[in-house]
Amino acid sequence: MATELVPGDEDGDLPLADRDVSLVDLLDRLLAGGVVLTGDLTLAIADVDLVHISLRALITSVRPDVPSPWER
């Protein structure tokens, strides 16, 4: 959900910890943003595969009529 158009920062403190952020806006950022490092266990996970897999999961969960592509 969009926040108010003009931020209410009376004391210059912006509401960074906004719990109302929409999952889609959050995933736009978390799946494509952030420092990509080669962790010990994340070689494939931090990859773009995750984006596809997750978005397919999202689509199938939102649209139950669409069969899950990885359950065939």
Added chain:
Amino acid sequence: MTATLATITYVYAVTTSEPDSGQGHTPPSGGIDGASVRALPVGPLTAVVSSLPRDHFSEAALKDSLNDLGRLEAVARGHHTVVSDMAAHRPVLPLRLATIYDDDERVRQMVRGRAREFLSALDRFAGRAEWGVKVFTDDTPAPADEGDRAAPAPSRPTTPGGGGAGRAYLRRRIQRREARERAWERASDLSTQLVDRLDQLAEARRRHRAQDNQLSGARGGNVLNAAFLVSEENTRAFAAEVERWSRAEPGVRVELTGPWVPYSFVPDCLDERTAHGSASTVDR
């Protein structure tokens, strides 16, 4: 020799250490799955981490759990909460979701090895935040459309020149499609002008993929989904500009989200990989 620990170390973010206070800063409570969040000091930097059960965060387990929308959301929100709580106090460099090391020592090695890059990226983010701007066509159907949708298509073709219900139905369909196309064009034109204006107030821009409204639940088509890196000084002017444009064109909706930790701008300045496979494109 080394036994495999029952936990892994999940790294949320890297931030600066507090040089003036011996105790460092209090990490936020409530990480992923309610795990406690620890500050792991490494010279001038601090890694913000949690210990999580290895069997839930192995590569195979993650692939499964991140396919589950509920788990994906829990991990994403846990990650975001820690990162944004930290960012309320200091510049934070968020790491990609699910960046996992075998143990704390491996995290220390990683941070030591990249300290210079991390410090310069943190410096770039000081006093700046990310704002999201989205433009939608607002195609809430007119009442006439609703009635039309309920009416079934004619079951047999109308005779040429006969006019009648079939022809009227087709005409309405064409009109609706044309109206949608015009709305999209107006929204695209507005987006172009808006982005030009906002570029003057922002330090960087990154375009995200348009959101599928079946995922977002938003009405209308998503014409623009962009992120801007904006300094504190320009924040008010930026928000005011977005608001001004949100009233500029009937049938076009403009939404502002933020402030965000600058997630979208990390890959520009610090990324082991090339842009290969990125879901987004950097505009400048």
